[in-house]
Amino acid sequence: MPPPSQPTHRLNWADLGLVVCLVAASLGLGFGLSSSNDGSHVALARALSQGRVELQQDRDLTLRVDVAVREGVSYSDRPPGTAALATPALWIGQRFDASWAQTTQKSGVLVVWPARKKYAGTYAARLRDGPALITLQASALAASSHARLMSAVGLLLMLWLLARKGIAATPRRVTVAALAFCSLWGPYSVMLFNHVSAATLLLATWCIALDSQSNRRIWLVLGGVVGAMCVATDYLLVLAVVPMVALHCKPTRWWWWLLGAAPVALAVAWYHQLAFGNPWATGYSFQSNFAFARSLGSTFDRSPLHGFWILFGSGRDAGLLAQAPLWLLGLLGLWRQPRIALPWFAWLLAICTHHTPWGGGTMDHRYIVPLLPLAALGLARVLSSSVNGRRRIALGAVTAALALYSSSRVWSHLFEWRGL
Template sequence: GLLLRRRGVGWGGRIFALLALGGASLWGPYSTVLFSHVSAGALAIWAVLGLEVGAGRPDEGGQWPALRRGALLAAGLAAGWAASADYLVGLLVLGLGAASVPPRRWPAVLPWLVLGAAPIVAATAAYHHAAFGSALSIGYDHHANFEFARERVTTFSGNPLVGLWSQWGAGQGAGVLVLAPVMLVGVAGLAVDRGARRWLWGALPWIVLLACHRTPTGGAGEDHRYLVPLMPVLAVGLGLAWQRWSGAQGRARWIAAALVALAVLSASLGWTHVLRAWG
């Protein structure tokens, strides 16, 4: 909501985006079981917000330097925590962060981000060393049921076209298109907004790597759960789409009604699928 407010999106767009995120995407079902992808996604979007506040936009002044530095420290903390909750989200946070700040401003921003992330990174490394014998060893290295995941290369040795269709399309009945189609409107909302479009480019390496996963639908209870950390970003796109394409008069009312109907359909499809799989 705060990211949308910073972009001038009204209450209608913000409420629609939040309701769609919680009710019409897999974010809702998986948040009920404290799934790590949800925690990582929440922390990632908070990191983006902190980075925007701390780095500032070109049209914002340079007042309150202490507040800005505090926001950057918080952004680093959230980014490190997101990566600790879901290791691969580290790549997503890196991409979103790089896309959010002009390169010329990174020398001033990066030290504060590193300082904020350092405690979480150190704690995670210490935990891995104590639990698995090495700071670079993870649980999958010792898992009896996922032999292919013990090597990073084999984990991401799948067919990316199959992965993209399975995660974003209709492959195996698991993709965004068939379980949460309203979130594709969020992709469109980001794509047509000149300021937010860069987030899609920043997320692209993470999206492609996920598409190369040997089990792009997550195995049992097939769906696009790996994309859950991106859902808050797509929700921002939904708010932007609502602001751009809907309104109070004429044809815009029909567009708003269509978006609401698509969100209701998405909620039905997603929750029905998850409850059937978990039941």
């Protein structure tokens, strides 16, 4: 193994151990459903694991909020990618739901908490014919475990990418620890929202694209699968995936990416056809509560400056400046190489025009979690900078202060709205 001053593409047991420790640290936050958002993903994953697209009784898991209704039938309004990835975990979880419920009924003690207090109270108030939460304990555990697994994969990919970019062991590990503890990556990795899954898939697409000129064709096909799954998890990320592939891959090799993407695209189109009667229709087209979400024109109707200030400034106390300024430092660390950020530009512009860039009820910048790996690269370069003496001390002090502040804000925000 080379000394720390000589970075290598290869990760070692210390890197793997770091990720295991970071994920293990999140176990203290427990498990369970937290909102209509992850409830909708879980409901769809349970449906897919049973070979259907209708939510049926599980529609109550959406709290009757994040739900699409077509011809009187309830469906998830979420893109299907997150639920599809979680389907194996939910299939396993459902095998234990009944026995765990019986154990709870006999002992009067929950095996695991199936939901947070705020969610459980709202669920009970709105329950019509859905399952009792004690019958979903294993499903809730499976959903949270899958979310943590996706986070772990993303953190490992981040370590590899930083090594690929020539970042030495210490700064890359510090950066990944900061990503897990000092950004919204951490809070959203303990529940089944789509943001960390989408960020992980986009990061995987980036990693494959970087080596697309030397990779075997099978890797390019795999990149197409991963990129398409990223879009299936968050439709808007097509505006980042396509430029990313186009920027890093020769046109003569695009066909292999398309070959990998085609089966996923067809599967998503078939899901849309089954659920919404048209391969181009999505759950948002039939959203039962938010009229603005039913068309692109009303969903992306804000001034981009308005959205930029909310996502990156302190508007509504939701942006990076307000909640996680450490990652603004990371973005500034890329100022000498702005070209590296080009694949994210069109996507960011669209996000800034979103009708609710503050994330609706969460009041944060969760929509730009897929940008965090780019900011992490910038932060790693800041930590690797060659300044010496007092400047080095000052840089370390500023970075540490921003990290502490960011960590306290993102986690306290989670505790507040999740009811921990």
